[in-house]
Amino acid sequence: MYRTHTCGELRITDKNKLITLAGWVQTIRKFGAITFVDLRDRYGITQLLFGESLNNLLDENPLGREFVLQATGTVSERSNKNPNIPTGEIEIIVSSFKVLNKSVVPPFTIQDDTDGGDDLRMKYRYLDLRRNIVKKNIELRYAVSRAARNYLHHQGFMDIETPFLIKSTPEGARDFVVPSRMNPGQFYALPQSPQTFKQLLMISGYDRYYQVVKCFRDEDLRADRQPEFTQIDCEMSFVEQEDILNTFEGMVKFIFKEVKGIEYTEKLERMSWEDAMRYYGNDKPDIRFGMKLTELKSNYSGEDRNIFKKEIEASGFKVFNDAELVGAISVPGCCDYTRKQTDELTEWVKRPQIGMAGLVFAKYHSDGSLKSSVDKFFDESTLKSLAEKCQAKPGDLILILAGKEERTRKALSELRLEMGERLGFRKPDEFKLLWVVDFPLFEFSEEDNRYVARHHPFTSPKPNEIHLLDDASQYGTIKANAYDMVLNGNEIGGGSIRIFQRDVQEKMFAALGMSKEEAQHKFGFLLGAFEYGAPPHGGIAFGFDRLCAILGGSESIRDFIAFPKNNAGRDVMLDAPSTIDDKQLEELQIRFNLK
RNA sequence: GGUUCGUUGGUGUAAUGGCUAACAUCUCAGAUUGUCGAUCUGAAGCUACGGGUUCGAUUCCCGUACGAACCGCCA
Numbered sequence: 001m002y003r004t005h006t007c008g009e010l011r012i013t014d015k016n017k018l019i020t021l022a023g024w025v026q027t028i029r030k031f032g033a034i035t036f037v038d039l040r041d042r043y044g045i046t047q048l049l050f051g052e053s054l055n056n057l058l059d060e061n062p063l064g065r066e067f068v069l070q071a072t073g074t075v076s077e078r079s080n081k082n083p084n085i086p087t088g089e090i091e092i093i094v095s096s097f098k099v100l101n102k103s104v105v106p107p108f109t110i111q112d113d114t115d116g117g118d119d120l121r122m123k124y125r126y127l128d129l130r131r132n133i134v135k136k137n138i139e140l141r142y143a144v145s146r147a148a149r150n151y152l153h154h155q156g157f158m159d160i161e162t163p164f165l166i167k168s169t170p171e172g173a174r175d176f177v178v179p180s181r182m183n184p185g186q187f188y189a190l191p192q193s194p195q196t197f198k199q200l201l202m203i204s205g206y207d208r209y210y211q212v213v214k215c216f217r218d219e220d221l222r223a224d225r226q227p228e229f230t231q232i233d234c235e236m237s238f239v240e241q242e243d244i245l246n247t248f249e250g251m252v253k254f255i256f257k258e259v260k261g262i263e264y265t266e267k268l269e270r271m272s273w274e275d276a277m278r279y280y281g282n283d284k285p286d287i288r289f290g291m292k293l294t295e296l297k298s299n300y301s302g303e304d305r306n307i308f309k310k311e312i313e314a315s316g317f318k319v320f321n322d323a324e325l326v327g328a329i330s331v332p333g334c335c336d337y338t339r340k341q342t343d344e345l346t347e348w349v350k351r352p353q354i355g356m357a358g359l360v361f362a363k364y365h366s367d368g369s370l371k372s373s374v375d376k377f378f379d380e381s382t383l384k385s386l387a388e389k390c391q392a393k394p395g396d397l398i399l400i401l402a403g404k405e406e407r408t409r410k411a412l413s414e415l416r417l418e419m420g421e422r423l424g425f426r427k428p429d430e431f432k433l434l435w436v437v438d439f440p441l442f443e444f445s446e447e448d449n450r451y452v453a454r455h456h457p458f459t460s461p462k463p464n465e466i467h468l469l470d471d472a473s474q475y476g477t478i479k480a481n482a483y484d485m486v487l488n489g490n491e492i493g494g495g496s497i498r499i500f501q502r503d504v505q506e507k508m509f510a511a512l513g514m515s516k517e518e519a520q521h522k523f524g525f526l527l528g529a530f531e532y533g534a535p536p537h538g539g540i541a542f543g544f545d546r547l548c549a550i551l552g553g554s555e556s557i558r559d560f561i562a563f564p565k566n567n568a569g570r571d572v573m574l575d576a577p578s579t580i581d582d583k584q585l586e587e588l589q590i591r592f593n594l595k
Numbered sequence: 596g597g598u599u600c601g602u603u604g605g606u607g608u609a610a611u612g613g614c615u616a617a618c619a620u621c622u623c624a625g626a627u628u629g630u631c632g633a634u635c636u637g638a639a640g641c642u643a644c645g646g647g648u649u650c651g652a653u654u655c656c657c658g659u660a661c662g663a664a665c666c667g668c669c670a
Contacts, residue, residue: 029630029631031630031633032626032628033627036629038631065621080631085631088631105621105622107605115607116606116607117606118662119661119662119663172669172670173670217669220668351598351599353598443670456670568661
C-alpha cells in the first residue's frame with residue numbers, strides 16, 4: 001500500500017497518527033536545517049516537515065517540483081497555522097520518505113495562476129490537468145453527468161449504447177469518415193448524433209432511452225465547438241411535446257440543484273421562434289436583460305411591426321426608406337455617450353462580421369430633450385414619439401440600424417448583446433432558462449436552391465399542418481414540433497417530436513428534394529422500421545460540453561474537456577491528425593490526390 | 596473560404612530603425628530553524644521562419660508556419 005490517507009483529508013483530530021502520504025511535490029521551502037514540502041494530490045495539499053535528521057538523506061535524494069514522493073510520518077499540530085487550506089492546522093513530521101519517481105522541470109508552473117500560455121498548456125495537457133482550476137472544471141463535468149444520469153435513471157430511462165461506425169447521411173453537417181479495409185472503397189461515417197438509432201430503439205419498445213455520447217461533425221471550430229463533442233441524448237415514446245418539455249425542464253433543474261445548489265423553481269418561459277426573432281433578433285435569446293428590439297419598419301404587415309413607418313416615409317430619409325427593416329434598441333442610461341463613444345459603436349457595427357453601413361442614434365436626455373444623428377430628417381417631437389414607441393426612458397440611448405432584413409436583425413441582436421455585455425447585464429452567475437418553440441420546419445437554402453430541414457429530416461410538422469407537406473408552395477409556412485432549451489443566450493438542448501409514419505416521412509424526404517430511390521437507399525432501414533408498428537415518439541439532445549461551460553462560468557468548452565482539440569481540429573499533444581504508414585494505406589487501397 | 600489580432604530567455608510580459616534588448620517568474624549555486632506567493636546574495640538564459648526596404652531591421656513592408664477570436668459553415 002502506497003498511502004494510508006490522501007493529501008486533502010488530515011485534520012487536527014488526526015494528531016499523533018502515524019500516516020503515509022503519496023503525491024506530487026508542489027513547492028519546497030528550505031530553511032537551513034529544516035525543509036518544508038507541500039505535497040499535492042487530487043484531494044488537496046498537505047505540508048511535510050523534514051527535520052534536521054533527514055538532511056543527509058535529502059542530500060542523497062534531492063527533491064524537485066513534480067517529483068512523486070511517498071512520505072511516512074506523524075500528524076502534528078503546526079505552530080504557525082495556515083487558515084487558507086483545509087489541512088492548514090497540521091503538518092507531517094516526516095520520519096522516512098521515498099522518491100517514487102523524478103520529474104524534469106515542468107514547462108509551466110502547476111498553480112492556479114500558472115505562467116503557461118494556452119498553447120503550451122494544450123501541448124502538456126496532462127500537466128495542465130494537475131492544476132486545481134482545470135481539475136475543478138473536470139469535476140464539475142462529472143457532477144453534471146452524474147446528476148443527469150441520476151435523474152434519467154429515476155425517470156425510468158435506460159442507457160443504451162449505439163454504434164460509432166455507421167453510415168454516412170446526406171443531411172446536416174459534414175461527416176467524419178472511416179475507410180473500411182474489409183470493404184475496399186467503402187466508408188463508415190462517425191455519427192453526427194445517434195438520431196436514427198434512438199428512433200429505432202423506440203420502435204423496438206425501449207420507450208425511454210438516454211446516452212451520454214460522443215458525436216462527430218467535420219465543420220470549422222469555435223471556442224464553443226469541437227469536432228467531437230458530447231451530448232446527453234434522449235428519446236421517449238408515447239409522448240407529446242408537452243411531456244418532453246416537462247421531463248427535461250425537470251432534468252435541467254435537477255442539474256442546477258445538484259451541481260450549483262440553485263433551486264430553479266420558476267416554470268420556464270415558452271417563447272415562439274417568431275417572437276424570439278422579433279424581439280431579440282435571435283433564436284436563442286439571452287433573457288437576463290431587456291433591451292428588446294423594436295421594429296420601426298419591416299416587411300411584415302401589421303401596424304405593430306411598422307410603428308414608425310409613416311414618419312419614415314414622411315421624412316424622406318433614404319437610408320430608412322430603402323431598408324427592408326429598421327429596428328431600434330434603447331440602451332438604458334447611455335444618453336451621455338460622447339462623440340468618441342458613438343463613433344466607436346458605429347465602427348463596431350461596420351466591422352465586416354456585423355456588416356452594417358452605419359448606425360443611427362438618438363440621445364434621450366434626462367431633461368426630456370432629444371438629440372439624434374438624423375435631426376435633419378426628424379424634428380424633436382417626431383423623435384419624442386419615436387422614443388415613446390421604443391419604450392425609451394429619459395437617460396437612454398436609442399440605437400437604430402437599417403438594411404436588409406436578415407442581416408439587420410442579426411446585427412441588432414449582436415448590438416443588443418454587446419451593449420448588454422458592456423453594461424454588465426450578462427452576469428455569469430445569473431442563470432435564465434427558456435424554451436423556444438414552434439420553429440419553422442424548413443429553411444430555404446440559397447446554396448442548394450431547395451428547402452432544407454431546419455432541425456433534421458425526422459422532425460414532425462405540427463399535427464394540424466402535416467397536410468401542407470402535399471403543397472410545395474406552403475413549405476415555408478409549416479411549423480415544426482421542435483423546441484430548443486436556451487440558457488443565457490446559448491442553445492443548450494434541442495429536439496423534436498418525430499415523424500413515425502412511413503408516408504409522412506416519405507413526403508418529408510420528397511420535400512427535401514430526395515428521390516424515392518435516394519430515400520430508400522439512404523434511409524430504407526428507417527422507412528422499413530416504420531412499417532412494423534412505430535410508436536409516436538420524440539426526444540431531445542443536450543450539448544453537454546456547453547452546458548458544463550456555462551455552469552462553470554466559462555465561454556470556452558475546451559476548459560471542460562480533458563483532452564480537447566485546437567482551432568484547427570488538431571490535438572497538439574498527440575500531434576493528430578497525422579499521416580499513416582504506406583502499409584496501412586496499401587491495406588485500405590487508398591491513394592491520395594492532394595490539391 | 597474570409598476577416599482581425601498575436602509570435603521577444605524555460606514561462607509570462609516590456610521596449611527600441613543603431614549602444615550590453617528590460618522586468619517578473621522558473622532553473623542552478625550559496626545563505627537561512629517556522630515557511631506556506633518565503634526571504635536574501637549570485638549565476639545562466641530571448642527577438643518564429645523566408646524574402647524585401649535600409650549604411651544598419653527584433654522594430655517598417657510582403658509571404659510562410661503556428662496560435663487565438665470571429666464571419667461563412669455547424670440538420
